[in-house]
Amino acid sequence: MRAAHRPEAPDRLLLMGNPNVGKSAVFSRLTGADVIASNYPGTTVGFAEGKLMLQGQGCLVIDVPGIYTLEPVSRAEDVAVEMLRKGGVVINVVDATNLERNLNLTLQLLSRNVPMVVALNMWDETEEHGIFIDVEKLQEQLGVPVVPTCAISGEGMKELLDAVRRARPGELQYDSETKWELIGGIVERVQRVEHRHPTLGQTFSHATVHPAVGPLIALAILFVSFEVVRIVGESLIGYVADPFFDRFWAPVVEKLSATLGGGGFLHALLIGDLVAGEIDMGASFGLLTTALYVPLAQVLPYVFSFYIVLCILEDSGYLPRLGVLVDNLMHRLGLHGLSIVPLMLGLGCAVPGMLALRVLETRKERFIAATLLGICVPCMAQTAMIVGLLGKYGAGGLLPVFGTLFVLLIVMGMILKRFTRGITPEIIVDIPPYRIPYWKSLVKKLWMRMRGFVKEALPFVFLGVLLINVLYATHVIDVLGNLFKPVMTRLLGLPKEAVAPLIIGFLRKDVAVGALKPLGLSMRQLIVACVVLTVYFPCAATFIVMLRELGWKDMLKASAIMLITALAVGTLMNLILTALRVGAAV
Amino acid sequence: MLRRLDSIGLRPGKTVRKVSSQFMGGPVTVLIDGRQVAMGRGIARRVQVRILPSAPGGAR
Numbered sequence: 001m002r003a004a005h006r007p008e009a010p011d012r013l014l015l016m017g018n019p020n021v022g023k024s025a026v027f028s029r030l031t032g033a034d035v036i037a038s039n040y041p042g043t044t045v046g047f048a049e050g051k052l053m054l055q056g057q058g059c060l061v062i063d064v065p066g067i068y069t070l071e072p073v074s075r076a077e078d079v080a081v082e083m084l085r086k087g088g089v090v091i092n093v094v095d096a097t098n099l100e101r102n103l104n105l106t107l108q109l110l111s112r113n114v115p116m117v118v119a120l121n122m123w124d125e126t127e128e129h130g131i132f133i134d135v136e137k138l139q140e141q142l143g144v145p146v147v148p149t150c151a152i153s154g155e156g157m158k159e160l161l162d163a164v165r166r167a168r169p170g171e172l173q174y175d176s177e178t179k180w181e182l183i184g185g186i187v188e189r190v191q192r193v194e195h196r197h198p199t200l201g202q203t204f205s206h207a208t209v210h211p212a213v214g215p216l217i218a219l220a221i222l223f224v225s226f227e228v229v230r231i232v233g234e235s236l237i238g239y240v241a242d243p244f245f246d247r248f249w250a251p252v253v254e255k256l257s258a259t260l261g262g263g264g265f266l267h268a269l270l271i272g273d274l275v276a277g278e279i280d281m282g283a284s285f286g287l288l289t290t291a292l293y294v295p296l297a298q299v300l301p302y303v304f305s306f307y308i309v310l311c312i313l314e315d316s317g318y319l320p321r322l323g324v325l326v327d328n329l330m331h332r333l334g335l336h337g338l339s340i341v342p343l344m345l346g347l348g349c350a351v352p353g354m355l356a357l358r359v360l361e362t363r364k365e366r367f368i369a370a371t372l373l374g375i376c377v378p379c380m381a382q383t384a385m386i387v388g389l390l391g392k393y394g395a396g397g398l399l400p401v402f403g404t405l406f407v408l409l410i411v412m413g414m415i416l417k418r419f420t421r422g423i424t425p426e427i428i429v430d431i432p433p434y435r436i437p438y439w440k441s442l443v444k445k446l447w448m449r450m451r452g453f454v455k456e457a458l459p460f461v462f463l464g465v466l467l468i469n470v471l472y473a474t475h476v477i478d479v480l481g482n483l484f485k486p487v488m489t490r491l492l493g494l495p496k497e498a499v500a501p502l503i504i505g506f507l508r509k510d511v512a513v514g515a516l517k518p519l520g521l522s523m524r525q526l527i528v529a530c531v532v533l534t535v536y537f538p539c540a541a542t543f544i545v546m547l548r549e550l551g552w553k554d555m556l557k558a559s560a561i562m563l564i565t566a567l568a569v570g571t572l573m574n575l576i577l578t579a580l581r582v583g584a585a586v
Numbered sequence: 587m588l589r590r591l592d593s594i595g596l597r598p599g600k601t602v603r604k605v606s607s608q609f610m611g612g613p614v615t616v617l618i619d620g621r622q623v624a625m626g627r628g629i630a631r632r633v634q635v636r637i638l639p640s641a642p643g644g645a646r
Contacts, residue, residue: 068592068593068594069589069592069593071589097620098595098619098620098621100595100619101594101595101619101621104592104593129620180597205622206605206606206622209605209606209608209615209622209624210606211606211607211608211609211612214606214608320624323624324608324612324613324615324624325608327608327612327613327624327626328608328609328610328611328612328613336626337613337624425626426613426625426626426627426628426629427613427624427625427626428590428591428594428623428624428625428626428629429594429623429624429625430594430621430622430623431615431621431622431623431624433621433622
């Protein structure tokens with residue numbers, strides 16, 4: 001069944017091609033819509049839609065997940081085949097530097113008899129690889145329009161749209177026995193390859209997966225990344241955010257505080273409590289003080305610096321190589337190497353991390369990775385707050401928290417691997433060539449992620465601060481505090497008031513960590529509280545995504561694991577730290 | 587498995603060059619058509635190759 005096509009003005013454009021050929025880049029070029037494009041296979045796991053004006057008519061553009069074949073093997077392929085069935089003009093995006101392999105899908109598309117054009121993407125890279133393709137001849141061979149493009153810089157996009165008008169169904173039929181001979185023949189006729197000496201990028205590419213040199217490079221890259229995140233984050237707070245709040249915002253709220261008479265319900269809500277007679281942006285807990293200061297001055301700088309580094313790592317193409325290096329380690333946790341990508345995304349925010357789990361093939365992997373993400377991977381917002389809280393104690397304060405989380409990651413992974421049924425398939429991954437990130441797309445991606453953070457986080461932060469005020473004002477905290485007192489004090493060694501941050505933690509982790517500040521905890525208590533806050537449950541946004549991705553049955557299991565782990569680890573840490581007399585005095 | 591190998595460009599008759607293999611049974615990285623592809627050791631073990639007379643490299 002095929003829909004009727006009007007070749008002169010299609011109402012649907014489908015972007016289809018192998019993984020990591022730049023479909024998302026073409027998509028955002030055509031529609032101006034915002035989608036994340038990176039340099040590793042599987043960036044697009046669902047599909048994105050955008051609008052485009054074509055000859056004065058609105059046209060739907062669909063960014064289909066990357067596939068190698070039209071025979072449905074994975075979820076991505078199911079989605080793609082379904083899209084194709086609904087009709088439209090196909091723009092087959094092809095990696096010009098890897099013509100032979102890409103043509104496999106092209107041939108399958110041609111045999112489906114849908115109107116299509118071919119975009120020879122990454123055209124700019126062909127010469128560097130010593131590849132010369134005769135576009136005219138390829139067009140002749142395939143029987144559909146072929147346009148060289150470079151989506152990342154926008155070259156060839158106009159020509160591509162012109163070609164859409166000339167899109168026509170292919171006539172090429174083949175039988176699967178001789179498919180590769182046919183492809184080989186086409187490639188031989190249209191492509192000339194000159195031998196090039198390995199470029200610097202290729203040499204480096206080999207070095208980064210070298211069994212001995214690779215891990216050293218990985219450690220160096222991770223160390224530099226960490227330092228850049230830290231230095232940029234610290235500088236932004238120290239030189240931009242803090243001075244701004246001190247000089248411009250503090251006088252405003254001070255005046256407001258005086259106007260409100262320094263007390264009363266409204267004062268408590270907007271300004272919060274005065275600490276030693278003064279407003280403390282971090283600890284007062286009012287809507288105009290802490291609710292603004294925490295997300296904008298404490299968290300945002302680190303989110304920004306983290307995403308700069310992550311975007312560069314993504315676009316350069318380093319992540320799949322890191323996946324190969326850690327494959328062995330990850331298999332001990334019941335995962336394979338590529339799971340490192342969702343885990344690293346989770347260091348920024350657990351929500352995109354959870355979504356990226358879709359690239360994993362089996363239920364076992366998805367369950368393990370989701371649980372680990374929920375338990376041991378603190379998001380950047382939380383990390384920033386923990387650093388703000390414990391940073392003054394130096395490594396002695398931070399190492400117990402992050403060290404414990406790391407050890408927990410390994411131990412929990414090993415346990416989950418044993419007790420989760422199913423298989424972990426072996427890694428099989430296409431490693432893209434290194435690319436120097438294109439700064440315009442880098443800036444755009446960074447901007448999208450920052451905007452996403454502000455839009456998603458701010459409402460929850462306000463809600464969290466509001467909730468904590470309401471809980472205190474209505475004395476619900478006292479009731480709950482007394483109820484959970486045995487657990488809090490006996491097992492975790494925390495005061496009963498610490499129940500408030502734990503409640504807020506269901507909503508948002510950064511506010512929760514911030515809510516520890518006014519409690520005046522000792523270093524030991526802070527360490528235990530930070531770990532428990534990370535482990536015990538994901539924040540509301542993450543919970544919703546997790547539920548959707550795992551289903552309620554697995555989610556229930558994961559939740560139980562988290563709560564039990566949090567209690568066990570918190571108690572254990574409390575005992576160990578007390579025995580070691582760590583941070584006994586404030 | 588054949589289909590997965592096919593999708594990364596590895597099929598009978600192709601010339602491949604080994605780039606590296608990780609320690610302790612880790613994944614093997616090979617070069618096919620100038621592209622790096624990594625696969626688990628278990629998969630790699632089941633790929634039969636014939637060493638080509640010209641230089642270090644193999645073909646199946």
